[in-house]
Amino acid sequence: MRQIQRRAFQVAVGLVAVVGLLAVAETVSAQVPKAAKGDWPWWRGPNFNGVAESGQKPPIRWSATKNVAWKAAVPGRGHSTPIVVGQRVFLQTADDNAKSQSVLCYDRATGKPLWQKELHRGNFQERINPKNTYATSTIACDGGRLFVLFSNNAAVKATAMDLDGKVIWKTTAAPFIEKKYPNGYAASPVLYGNTVIVASDCEGGGTLLALDRDTGKRVWATSRIGKTNYASPVVGHVAGRDQLLIGGLDMVASYDPKNGKLLWDAPAIAMQTSGTPVWEGDLVFAAGGYPSGSTAGIQADGSGKIAWKNNQRIHEQSLLVHDGHVYGINDTGIALCWEARTGREVWKHRLKAPISASPTLVGETIYLTNELGTTWLYRATPEGFEEIAVNQLGTIAFASATICGGQIFLRVADMVEGKRVETLYCLQRDGGR
Template sequence: MLVVAVGCGEKNPVKEISAAQSGVEVRDTLVDSADLPTLHWNQWRGGSIDGVVEDREVATNWGESQNVRWKLDVPGRGHGSPIVVGDVVYLATAINDKQQQLVLAYDRKTGDQRWRREVHAGQFPSQRSIHNKSTNANGTIACDGQRLYIGFLNNDKVMVSALGLDGEIVWQKEAGLFVSKFGYAVSPILYKSLVIVAADNMGGGYITAMDGQTGEIAWRVARGNISSYSSPTVANVGGRDQLLISGCDAVTSYDPATGKQLWRTECISEATCGTIVSTDNLLFASGGYPDKETVCLSAAGEILWSNRTKIYEPSMVLLGDELIGVSDDGVANCWSVTDGKQVWRKRLGGNFSASPIVCNDTVYVSDLSGNTHVFKSVDGEFQSIATNQVGTDCYASPAVADTEIYLRVGVGSGDDRTENLVCIKTASPAI
């Protein structure tokens, strides 16, 4: 047992569990894949956790009524992105005055609500331990085609729940304790038969892998006592699967099947928010607080290039042999992935929390005024395609399924603010 000290704060023992101790078998898939719904956009940043969409016909122009297939009111507040599985859109949200954390399901074609499931009631963290930009439902749901997985901060713990596609709770397990500085921001990710959640916090951080069918802990590793906010990713880099996460003054790689640390490279800063993106042999990360750095590392963790640019809340995205990062204060940066040379830099204006996606070599990214900026990188130059507004703010990243884009936006401000889920359509819907 590793006891982590937090100075004048709480101390939480992180009980590390090895794969050998747990005996949980890691299977090639989470569930039998026969007769399962299509996993269009089934977790944070899509199935490959990188925001890149296969080429397809999606809209580049829309407005409050233009190219909107449907728009619906979402109860409560959350920053988690929608996911799309089969003909259903799923979303996590929190209703603060009732202290409810919910999972919602909507018909993809009509926007009608199919079901609503209360996952937790009461035991929210204190308001002073949640950042004023944050919510009690920041994470994006993950789905393997049979179950939905979501992690909420509740009762000073990260609680992970599995729900059936009908909304019934299958299991609910504690991933570990959590001492909140600004709230819990991480989304669960899927790897083979495991559901993996990270929880860097000042009381004792950790990454935990759970069996998707039972919730049994397959392994848990401690990560120190620093509050950081990045969701991990799993990517095949350098010919092997690597579980990658930034934060705690480093980029760290683990074996996703066992939790064994493969390497750790000191860089960036103590706190980061973005999820790492990668090629077959390179990986890229940025942040953070209090330091700032964008870095490219080899598959073995060697720093190949870096600069002093900070891409903090939004994750970055790869566009061919270029790396795109949009900073919180509205500057889009484009670098060559090979040497880090800046290809172009363009002020978009506004402020950003949402992460960009790429489809048809086109970047889509929403700002905190509800504008979605659509642009390309052409022959070394920034090329604006459109700026489209729906709602008055947007914290959540978009999801894509077939020819539809799904946006979670805010409407109004202050106590009058509500949320909408919006389906942006093309002329010929693909359902």
């Protein structure tokens, strides 16, 4: 336990560089957490944007027998993406029959189950989208504590646990009530300073709030439009300041993560989205998909000016931005590349829908898995679609790929005698590609 806790929460220290006493260069805020090397501790990975740590060499090709370090049975059902902290892998799951919601822990080296902690039993939302689960949020970890969200008893329940599964605190963060669109909860928490930030966009009164990580007590709360939305918030250092970004409700909005004060908003995307914004330079990029499709780039300087906008429907997946270009996959399975500053479409290429997982970028390679367990690897380049490999694992896949320390963690499922059976795979190179 002490060895694990020594990895506790590293913070990116803000440095100021003075050149000739005339120029000052601002770096990442000290309030934005930094992942330990080789870890994937929260939704969308160490950089909060789907971009994996550079320099690693995960496998390019795999199957149920090729480049498999280990595989482990996952009880229950969920879309929670695995997180990796030190030598442990964590994810959420739900048992629809027992109506239980739990956190699972596995040994990173062997896949051996280390513990399972049930947090809630009963009080499941009566109806959700058949594609969704009661364990869709992804855990966030500060190196020594896990922060877990489940929707239960018409509310978002937040729990802090240590890495051995001991509950530190548990609280009702906000109501979560759906009437017109009973799709189920999907948002993941984000860490900032000593808070964990939670989104609950619903017909029960939308709220964006921050809880103290030590106590679970509310630090601030901001009211949102009382309509359903499924986006996860994210904190980025954009246009010279920390900004808490969230899409949906017919807009992209930015808040001060210290107090929840609205900084700007822009009427840029759809009412509902499950994606998380990304950013580059002074631009923020986001997409939505219901009731209409929209993908946009927005000035993050406080003006809320829309730099560009199109009608691409990207409902569940998050975007990637790399080297001046935005990459996305729309709801019909078409991979797209746009020029980041202008929104000009550079290329598009049809893959196979449906796709719910978000893409992950490793170096110049995009990893993208569809709902049937097929993962495409293709180049992040404006020169055109360049396929690297296509791999098959399982026949059902909704969780995004976790890629860290040269390993890929994939949560997939198969139908066995009419029953969905989930498996967690750890993939790594075995002397080849």
